[in-house]
Amino acid sequence: MPETSEHAQLPVLIIGSVLEQDPSLSSATRDWAIACHWAVPILAALVGEPKWSRGHARADIDPLSAGRPMPPVKVLNGRSGAVENEIPGSGGHLRRFLRSRLRALIAGTSDDEEEGKLDIGFGKRLERLVYGEDGATVTAHFSDGTKDTGRLVVGADGAQSTVRGLLVAAAALRRLPFGATFVNASFKREKALWLRSFHPVLSTVLHPDNMVGMLGVLNAADPECPESWRFTFYISWRLTPEELEEDEKKCADSKNGGGTDDDNGKGEEQAGSGRRERRAARLRAAKERSKMFADPLRSCFEWLADDHEEVYYSRVTNWDPSLPEHGWDNHGGRVTLVGDAAHPMTYQRGQGLNHALADAGKLVELLAQQHDGASSQADLIHAYETEMRARAGEEVRQSEMNTAMLHDWPRVSQSPLLRQGLERGTGDEKKDTIPVAVAAAAAASPLSPATGAAEP
Numbered sequence: 243m244p245e246t247s248e249h250a251q252l253p254v255l256i257i258g259s260v261l262e263q264d265p266s267l268s269s270a271t272r273d274w275a276i277a278c279h280w281a282v283p284i285l286a287a288l289v290g291e292p293k294w295s296r297g298h299a300r301a302d303i304d305p306l307s308a309g310r311p312m313p314p315v316k317v318l319n320g321r322s323g324a325v326e327n328e329i330p331g332s333g334g335h336l337r338r339f340l341r342s343r344l345r346a347l348i349a350g351t352s353d354d355e356e357e358g359k360l361d362i363g364f365g366k367r368l369e370r371l372v373y374g375e376d377g378a379t380v381t382a383h384f385s386d387g388t389k390d391t392g393r394l395v396v397g398a399d400g401a402q403s404t405v406r407g408l409l410v411a412a413a414a415l416r417r418l419p420f421g422a423t424f425v426n427a428s429f430k431r432e433k434a435l436w437l438r439s440f441h442p443v444l445s446t447v448l449h450p451d452n453m454v455g456m457l458g459v460l461n462a463a464d465p466e467c468p469e470s471w472r473f474t475f476y477i478s479w480r481l482t483p484e485e486l487e488e489d490e491k492k493c494a495d496s497k498n499g500g501g502t503d504d505d506n507g508k509g510e511e512q513a514g515s516g517r518r519e520r521r522a523a524r525l526r527a528a529k530e531r532s533k534m535f536a537d538p539l540r541s542c543f544e545w546l547a548d549d550h551e552e553v554y555y556s557r558v559t560n561w562d563p564s565l566p567e568h569g570w571d572n573h574g575g576r577v578t579l580v581g582d583a584a585h586p587m588t589y590q591r592g593q594g595l596n597h598a599l600a601d602a603g604k605l606v607e608l609l610a611q612q613h614d615g616a617s618s619q620a621d622l623i624h625a626y627e628t629e630m631r632a633r634a635g636e637e638v639r640q641s642e643m644n645t646a647m648l649h650d651w652p653r654v655s656q657s658p659l660l661r662q663g664l665e666r667g668t669g670d671e672k673k674d675t676i677p678v679a680v681a682a683a684a685a686a687s688p689l690s691p692a693t694g695a696a697e698p
């Protein structure tokens with residue numbers, strides 16, 4: 243089928259978003275908070291008025307912030323607990339969204355207005371793609387036996403993307419030598435208030451023994467009820483080659499047993515007692531590690547019951563779309579990847595969602611040109627992929643370097659997080675101005691970028 247007006251009527255099939263494998267938006271077992279900064283204006287434009295004005299404040303982790311930028315993230319010394327630095331947002335923006343609420347905002351279900359609601363197909367787990375012999379259509383087949391035909395499939399199906407697996411032989415995630423245990427929990431009123439006294443939203447913790455931690459608010463829906471606030475925190479550490487091998491074996495075993503350690507809780511129901519034992523062992527190890535930390539992380543772990551359920555072990559992984567072996571045939575512009583499907587990256591510099599939004603913004607901008615007939619869909623998708631591979635590939639590498647440096651105390655001050663904060667890209671032109679050390683004492687600390695104490 244040539245690119246006629248009939249072709250233009252065919253839908254764009256967005257896998258993992260408008261066609262979603264889960265039964266509903268609220269069915270995911272694990273939720274997380276996401277820092278959004280330089281991509282906030284892109285998000286606002288994509289959501290569009292009036293939906294953005296009506297609902298953006300409701301996507302925050304905390305209704306008290308009411309859509310305003312949050313204070314700069316604090317950087318604490320993990321051993322002493324001292325505040326050593328702070329990381330501002332980027333471009334004047336710093337929001338902390340709860341993933342489920344952000345999805346509700348985008349889907350238009352966060353309020354009662356009909357206008358702007360997306361018609362999401364739930365229970366649509368993509369299994370395979372078939373390309374039409376007309377050279378212009380693609381059919382997505384789902385596990386419930388149904389299928390949909392469109393002019394373009396956009397794989398927005400996350401880090402473990404099925405679409406990427408269909409397109410690229412070398413689609414497997416690359417495991418990096420770090421482990422992390424995340425916990426979500428609520429605490430009694432006084433404890434909850436005390437935890438928020440460190441920072442109302444988010445603190446990053448860098449430990450001289452080559453560990454990284456974080457304490458953040460996950461969901462503080464009711465400002466009057468501190469005991470209902472949900473916190474999220476983690477400790478991550480570097481693995482030796484032997485530990486990495488052992489860890490990969492453990493993760494593979496847990497997968498074979500039903501439910502991996504890092505599946506965001508989705509294997510919980512099937513996994514039964516095996517999973518509970520693994521979870522308890524992970525928590526014991528994290529509690530032991532936390533004894534090397536000052537507050538607030540030390541107390542957070544100490545207060546947890548030994549059988550606390552919301553414990554998530556995270557394998558640290560990435561995939562660089564700019565590598566030659568990661569190229570794919572987009573079948574004349576009929577299929578492409580966005581977000582974590584295209585460029586899963588490490589999370590310590592908080593860039594994944596921001597680049598996912600940049601992908602979506604670029605794709606929407608380019609596809610709008612299809613209507614004037616000047617460019618073919620093949621040319622437009624090629625243009626999108628060229629820009630995305632360079633931009634996001636750079637960030638995958640930059641974030642990996644950042645993760646390695648944050649777990650390597652002598653180099654911590656040279657890490658992208660401390661040298662350029664959350665700024666987009668490598669920030670070469672901005673290194674002299676970002677970020678700010680808050681205390682004079684910080685000048686002498688390895689956590690201060692001003693010291694230049696470490697080799698890059």
Ligand SMILES: Cc1cc2nc3c(=O)[nH]c(=O)nc-3n(C[C@H](O)[C@H](O)[C@H](O)COP(=O)(O)OP(=O)(O)OC[C@H]3O[C@@H](n4cnc5c(N)ncnc54)[C@H](O)[C@@H]3O)c2cc1C
Pocket residue numbers: 257258259261262263264274275276277278366367368369398399400401402403404405580581582583589591592593594595596597598
């Ligand atoms: C703990 C944590 C903290 C993070 N913090 C930050 C941060 O501070 N800042 C930041 O920018 N980024 C952060 N990130 C990264 C950010 O969450 C991701 O980059 C972002 O969510 C990617 O969005 P996505 O839509 O590409 O993928 P996802 O959010 O993973 O969504 C993929 C969707 O696809 C669906 N799906 C999967 N397979 C199929 C299939 N076969 N068929 C149909 N549907 C399917 C899934 O159910 C899911 O709904 C963090 C990530 C984690 C885990």
